[in-house]
Amino acid sequence: MRYSLILFLLVIQNVSAFGKFTPPINDELINAINITNTSAYCSGDAEFNNLEATPSNYNKSLNWSAVGKDVWYKFTASKFDVNISVSGKIDANSTNTLIGPLVALYSYDPASNSIAEQPGTLATSNNVISLYKGALTVGQVYYIRVSAANDATGTFKLCIDNYFPPIQPGQDCGTFSVLCTKETFTQLNVTGSGANNHESAGTCLGTESNSAWYMFKASVPGDFTFVITPTVTTNDIDWVFYDLGLNGDCSKINAANAIRCASGSGVTCSPSYYKTGLSMTETDLTEALGCPAGQNGFVKYVELQQDHVYAILIDNFSGGIMVLP
Structure with missing residues (x-):
């Protein structure tokens, strides 16, 4: 009662x-x-x-x-x-x-x-x-x-x-946008692959579809994660993370410097997923095309080295809007 x-x-x-x-x-x-x-x-x-x-x-x-x-x-x-x-x-x-x-x-x-x-x-x-x-x-x-x-x-x-929006990124590494803070931002209209759509050759990505390039320099060492969230949840986001070393530049972009990569087709997998990035709980370093068992869009975090230059290639296979912290 x-x-x-x-x-x-x-x-x-x-x-x-x-x-x-x-x-x-x-x-x-x-x-x-x-x-x-x-x-x-x-x-x-x-x-x-x-x-x-x-x-x-x-x-x-x-x-x-x-x-x-x-x-x-x-x-x-x-x-x-x-x-x-x-x-x-x-x-x-x-x-x-x-x-x-x-x-x-x-x-x-x-x-x-x-x-x-x-x-x-x-x-x-x-x-x-x-x-x-x-x-x-x-x-x-x-x-x-x-x-x-x-x-x-x-x-x-x-x-x-x-x-505060970052400077509009280019579709090729040579026209990258510099990331100066760790704040979340939204990137609109990720369309086109630029003059060279094979800058990711040899990585899990291979060929770019709708790409945006970002670069930053680590001021201090530390564990690094990020999450990419497509606003249109049916969009398929892939990416490659490069370590370009001290005073790195785009001439050093190659598969050997690609230390993390994710290109799974999460939106068509079962169970499906659309967010992707680096996580403190994952142990794999790369996720391949398609829907291999165990893939969830996230790979292991990166231990940043002080003064190293890092580049992120984000490719929206579907085209559209994404959010990146």
Whole structure:
């Protein structure tokens, strides 16, 4: 009886006087949930929802067919670019339940109680939608509006990455982008293989499809990991990690200097995977093409040597957007 009584009390706390479930606290813009840490922030799976939400009085987003059951979030820009993603039910095992998520970004003028949409670049795949927007004003508050097609409701995961973008990388090593910090960033439109699509010859990758080159110099020794996350979760990301030694340059790019490599076809494997990178828990140094048993997209971490120059070739076999910390 005690358990039943507690359960009953928990239920009635979420019911209004009219017998209906109450809308979420962030049902309206004025009560938007504030996200304070937006450097590679991600909520938990199914942490947020639009269950029992009501349509806002503001017009629908430019890319939406209707307002739907929308909810609101906000953040204060500390850097120039932002990538926002909303993940709904991506597979049968997902704890997220939202189908057809939608997202939009706004600025708000409290004096006139008006909002101005900030159009960006949208990408959708398998109940995940991402929005990229550049040229944010540092210190300004921006509002994120989440809804779904066909008035759908459910639970979802929200990710926000507010970052300073690196210089656009080239498709060949000679036009690499220098990485100066360990901050996460989003790279858009990874298309084309450059003038030489065989710079990865002899590695697990072989031929490049849609490549981006990055380079950095280790200021101190230490264990190094990274994760590459395609925003379009059906994209197949491959990569090669090179140790170019002291004062290395692109003339030293060859298979002998490729100390880590991953080119598995995770999105077509069973079980499937789409994230890839270096991990502190893996022991293999390379992952081959296709779906060999035991591959999961991650290989062993690298022990960086001070003052050595390292290069990362990232190849998006599918083309699209990726996130790299």
